[in-house]
Amino acid sequence: MLCLGFGMGGKHIKTIGIGLLLASLGLAHAQVRLRTTSAHNQISVEDSGGYRLLRFNGSMETRMWIKNPLLGHFEYTEYFQMPLLWEPKPKRVLLMGLGGGSTVRVFQHYYPDIHMDTVELDPVVAKVAKQFFHVKETPKHKIHFQDGRQFLRLNKQLKYDAILMDAYTSNQFGTHIPFHLATKEFFTLAAEDLTKDGALVFNVIGTYDGWRADVVGSIYQTLKAVFPHVYHFPATDTRNIVMLGVKSKTPLTSTSLKNKVKVLQEARPNLPRYFGRRVGRIRAAPPPGANRAGLLTDDFAPPGGLLKSKR
Numbered sequence: 001m002l003c004l005g006f007g008m009g010g011k012h013i014k015t016i017g018i019g020l021l022l023a024s025l026g027l028a029h030a031q032v033r034l035r036t037t038s039a040h041n042q043i044s045v046e047d048s049g050g051y052r053l054l055r056f057n058g059s060m061e062t063r064m065w066i067k068n069p070l071l072g073h074f075e076y077t078e079y080f081q082m083p084l085l086w087e088p089k090p091k092r093v094l095l096m097g098l099g100g101g102s103t104v105r106v107f108q109h110y111y112p113d114i115h116m117d118t119v120e121l122d123p124v125v126a127k128v129a130k131q132f133f134h135v136k137e138t139p140k141h142k143i144h145f146q147d148g149r150q151f152l153r154l155n156k157q158l159k160y161d162a163i164l165m166d167a168y169t170s171n172q173f174g175t176h177i178p179f180h181l182a183t184k185e186f187f188t189l190a191a192e193d194l195t196k197d198g199a200l201v202f203n204v205i206g207t208y209d210g211w212r213a214d215v216v217g218s219i220y221q222t223l224k225a226v227f228p229h230v231y232h233f234p235a236t237d238t239r240n241i242v243m244l245g246v247k248s249k250t251p252l253t254s255t256s257l258k259n260k261v262k263v264l265q266e267a268r269p270n271l272p273r274y275f276g277r278r279v280g281r282i283r284a285a286p287p288p289g290a291n292r293a294g295l296l297t298d299d300f301a302p303p304g305g306l307l308k309s310k311r
Contacts, residue, residue, distance in 0.1 A: 062100025090161030217293025
């Protein structure tokens with residue numbers, strides 16, 4: 001049975017620090033499988049407590065259960081499947097930011113008919129993902145080594161049913177959003193490459209109140225300046241909020257959402273078992289701090305502190 005919560009509900013999301021989460025999973029002692037340096041990252045792969053972990057510059061990027069690579073991932077990646085509510089049979093999806101390939105593995109397993117293009121800036125990341133995290137290039141999955149905005153700007157032919165944004169950079173000071181992938185101009189460019197029922201998904205590291213709430217509010221406001229409707233999903237195991245901007249001008253209601261779920265279940269009877277629970281976390285009301293947040297544009301680059309912080 002689906003719990004179709006709609007609206008803010010007046011509750012704070014439960015957040016768990018990465019250090020506390022890993023400690024609770026018994027990941028204190030790790031076996032290092034790889035340490036390497038690319039032009040963009042210091043990359044490490046570790047095995048501990050039955051999990052495989054990927055870190056960039058010390059920041060956690062990916063978690064995978066070794067015995068079953070479809071499990072153990074961070075929950076926020078599951079919300080990247082929500083565009084299927086608007087287009088149950090998408091033909092083509094674009095992912096920006098490969099990391100350890102949690103999203104790629106799920107799409108290849110549950111939605112093998114969808115063609116996925118992945119844009120990744122760092123070729124070494126793709127090599128590591130293939131060697132240690134079961135990422136494969138196939139006729140249905142192509143990896144492009146390019147900046148995400150440049151990829152869209154040069155794309156003159158393809159239309160995507162969904163664009164999934166999980167592109168972050170990190171250094172010794174923490175993890176931050178590449179600014180040129182979070183402005184009104186970028187979202188406008190992305191919307192032009194979406195089909196009429198397409199959606200853009202954006203992973204935001206932050207919370208509704210307090211830590212990085214300004215980032216959450218600004219991303220929401222900037223998406224809302226381009227897309228008719230923006231919805232969001234708070235993860236329960238990490239401080240991630242996934243934004244969903246849709247091109248459809250028809251707003252969701254509880255009834256229409258239930259109908260979308262029914263249509264999707266009929267079209268895809270083998271959805272992941274967690275899908276219904278994730279739909280139930282949808283929120284339509286603006287985040288609490290959105291009315292105080294600034295719009296992000298190419299001409300207005302606020303201080304790096306807005307987008308830079310540790311997870």
